[in-house]
Amino acid sequence: MARADVDAEFGGLPAAPYRWRIIADDSFDDDGKPKRTGTVWTASAHVITAVIGSGVLALPWSTAQLGWVAGPVTLFVFAVITYYTSVLLTDCYRSDDAVTGKRNYTYTEAVESYPGIWISRQVWFCGLCQYVNLVGTAIGYTITASISAAALYKANCFHKNGHSADCTVYTTMYMVVFGISQIFFSQLPNLSEMAWLSILAAVMSFSYSTIGVGLALAQTISGPTGKTTIGGTQIGVDLSSAAQKTWLTLQALGNIAFAYSYSMVLIEIQDTVKAPPAENKTMRKANLMGVSTTTAFYMLCGCLGYSAFGNAAPGNMLTGFGFYEPFWLIDFANVCIVVHLVGAYQVYCQPIYAAVENWAAGRWPGSNFVVRQYPVLGGKFNFNMFQLVWRTAFVVVCTVLAISLPFFNDILGLLGALGFWPLTVYFPVEMYIRQSKVEKFSKKWVVLHSLSFLCFVVTVAVTVVSVEGITQSLKNYVPFKTKM
Numbered sequence: 001m002a003r004a005d006v007d008a009e010f011g012g013l014p015a016a017p018y019r020w021r022i023i024a025d026d027s028f029d030d031d032g033k034p035k036r037t038g039t040v041w042t043a044s045a046h047v048i049t050a051v052i053g054s055g056v057l058a059l060p061w062s063t064a065q066l067g068w069v070a071g072p073v074t075l076f077v078f079a080v081i082t083y084y085t086s087v088l089l090t091d092c093y094r095s096d097d098a099v100t101g102k103r104n105y106t107y108t109e110a111v112e113s114y115p116g117i118w119i120s121r122q123v124w125f126c127g128l129c130q131y132v133n134l135v136g137t138a139i140g141y142t143i144t145a146s147i148s149a150a151a152l153y154k155a156n157c158f159h160k161n162g163h164s165a166d167c168t169v170y171t172t173m174y175m176v177v178f179g180i181s182q183i184f185f186s187q188l189p190n191l192s193e194m195a196w197l198s199i200l201a202a203v204m205s206f207s208y209s210t211i212g213v214g215l216a217l218a219q220t221i222s223g224p225t226g227k228t229t230i231g232g233t234q235i236g237v238d239l240s241s242a243a244q245k246t247w248l249t250l251q252a253l254g255n256i257a258f259a260y261s262y263s264m265v266l267i268e269i270q271d272t273v274k275a276p277p278a279e280n281k282t283m284r285k286a287n288l289m290g291v292s293t294t295t296a297f298y299m300l301c302g303c304l305g306y307s308a309f310g311n312a313a314p315g316n317m318l319t320g321f322g323f324y325e326p327f328w329l330i331d332f333a334n335v336c337i338v339v340h341l342v343g344a345y346q347v348y349c350q351p352i353y354a355a356v357e358n359w360a361a362g363r364w365p366g367s368n369f370v371v372r373q374y375p376v377l378g379g380k381f382n383f384n385m386f387q388l389v390w391r392t393a394f395v396v397v398c399t400v401l402a403i404s405l406p407f408f409n410d411i412l413g414l415l416g417a418l419g420f421w422p423l424t425v426y427f428p429v430e431m432y433i434r435q436s437k438v439e440k441f442s443k444k445w446v447v448l449h450s451l452s453f454l455c456f457v458v459t460v461a462v463t464v465v466s467v468e469g470i471t472q473s474l475k476n477y478v479p480f481k482t483k484m
Contacts, residue, residue, distance in 0.1 A: 038272035040285045045198040046269045047290030049340070050262040050347050052205040052297060057212050058255060059298055060305025060313040065252035067232030071302060074256050079295040081451065082260040082424065083287055089263055089428040090283040092435060093270045099278045106351060107267045111427050114434045126427055129419045130264045131355070135398070136415040137348045141341045142182075142402035146174035148337040151318065155334070159327040172403050178338070179399030185346050186353070186391040187383055201343025206297075208336040211329060212317045213300045219308035226310020233311045247465060254462030257455075258416040260294065263424045268351045353391055360386055414466035421459040425452050 027035050063071035094101035095113040104110035108127040150171050157167035185197065219225065232249075239245050266283075273279045273286075305317055318333050364370045373382040429448045432438070438445050 036272055036274045038269075038274055038282075040273075040282050040289070042198070043269055043273055043283060043286035044289040044293075045202045046265075046272070046347055047262060047286055048205065048293060049198045049201040049344050050265055050269070051260060051290060051294045052202075052209065052340075056205075056209050056259070056297060056301050057305075057317045058315055059259070059302035060216070060309055060317060061315050062252035062255045063232070063302040063306040064228075064309070064311050064313040065232050065248045067230050068228065068306075069230055071232070071306065072299060074253060075295065075298050075302060078257050078260050079291055079298075081455070082262075083291040085425050085428045086263060086266060086287045086291070087284055088432040089266055090270060090280045090287060092428070092431040093267055093279055093283070096435065098280045098435070103271070104267060105271050106355065107264060107423070107427075110267055110431065114431045122422075122427075126422065129422050131352060133264055133415050133419040133423070134348050134352050138345055138352075138398045139402045139405075141345045141348075142175050142178055142399055143171075145178045145338050145341040145345075146171040146402070147316075148318070148334040148341075149174040149178070151334045152331050155327045155330045159325070175399055175402050178342075179395055179402075181342060182345055182349075182395045182399075183392050185342060186349065186395055187388065188346065197343045197346060201340045201347075204336040204340035204343070208318070208333040208340070209297045209301060211333040211336075213297070213304055215329070216301070216304035216308040216317065220304060225308055226312050228306060228310045238311045247468070250461050250465045251469070253458065254417060254465060256298075257458055257462070258420055259298065260291070261416065261420055261424050262290075263428065264419070265347060265351055268354070269347075349394070352394070353387070356390060357387060360390075414463060414470065417459050417463040417466050420462075421452070421456045425455040 059075075066074060089110075091098040092104070092110050092114070094103055095110075096102070102113070104113055107130050108123060111126045112123045150169050153169050154167045157165060161167070188197070233239050233245065235242055235245050239248070266287075269286075270279055270283045273282045275282075301317075306313055309317075318330055318337070360370050367386075369384070370386045371384065373384050375382055429452050433445065433448060438448070
């Protein structure tokens with residue numbers, strides 16, 4: 001076979017400045033990296049793990065604000081938008097040509113590879129949006145996992161002492177335990193090496209979503225059920241004013257829109273997929289499987305939850321104690337939430353780890369601390385000291401911020417609002433237009449830009465709501481004294 005000069009990489013870190021001369025055989029891909037092994041199933045697991053979060057259990061509340069018509073329609077519309085823009089982004093994994101073009105390993109690289117006066121000036125903005133959202137998600141998941149863990153204690157307390165008992169508990173300890181677990185899992189080299197964790201996390205998300213749906217269905221059948229309406233919560237009955245109705249409607253709209261968002265890690269997921277077949281074909285199937293599966297669960301949770309609780313639906317069916325019994329099943333569901341968030345945390349953090357480690361390797365190519373790899377488990381995995389120290393420090397900082405700012409989910413809502421339009425819609429649309437050379441002011445060009453503008457309006461509206469939520473949370477903020 002022919003020989004080729006390539007940079008050998010191990011564990012995601014380039015072994016610069018050394019050049020390794022290797023045989024161009026089936027153990028390496030066209031870019032000189034070890035052969036990718038991902039399939040449509042592993043990619044689908046990554047997508048489902050990234051998309052379905054414990055926020056699915058808040059969909060009954062969102063549906064209650066919108067009602068029987070607008071609720072399901074909004075879920076379906078944003079599912080279609082997410083799938084369509086994800087397909088556009090999938091075709092941009094390779095520059096110029098979706099099948100034979102140069103690979104882009106990150107979202108920011110993909111944006112940077114499509115020159116244009118406007119879009120090239122926004123590469124820095126793309127990177128800022130992506131990584132701020134990824135860091136924010138890590139902090140938000142730490143908080144959410146601690147709430148589910150605390151709910152285990154509360155469920156048993158309510159079962160033993162009655163539903164009116166004072167079962168409040170501090171969440172700090174649970175955040176610390178979650179952070180310690182993430183220090184361990186963060187040493188996994190990259191997404192390719194943690195497909196099993198994503199599959200486990202996907203199974204867990206199905207489990208607690210199914211339990212939530214089942215409990216809501218049982219409540220709907222056996223009663224009592226809450227009052228439901230075509231338009232959702234009613235002014236003068238459930239709400240005090242039209243302004244409050246508008247405010248909560250926008251918040252619900254934002255919750256649903258951002259519940260589907262996973263574009264910030266899509267390119268990194270696609271970079272784990274083997275070829276042939278072409279990566280974009282595999283990812284189209286994975287996107288379809290992931291989004292359609294997610295939508296089915298979202299519809300069931302949102303509609304059945306609303307049917308069970310009506311306009312008084314809690315913010316979370318399980319941790320908000322819409323259900324108290326059977327307590328053992330609620331316990332199991334909350335365990336599933338925690339396990340799922342362990343995997344989802346890694347799916348969102350691996351791009352951050354890779355970006356910093358690749359930058360460090362380029363900045364200090366001769367440092368053994370940064371680039372030297374140490375085999376473990378008989379050579380099955382490799383790690384280096386920089387990876388150990390940096391990833392541990394990252395998890396510690398995120399955990400401390402979660403403990404310090406327990407209302408960070410409000411801030412995360414703001415970050416999600418700011419990132420939804422550019423990451424999910426704007427950049428995929430602009431890259432696709434350049435790659436496919438869509439003629440300016442053609443029908444397709446107008447439709448794509450109209451979609452982008454509509455999502456921009458949604459982002460602006462929900463940003464305003466998120467800022468108000470942060471303002472309200474700050475009024476009652478007491479550092480390190482958060483109880484649930």
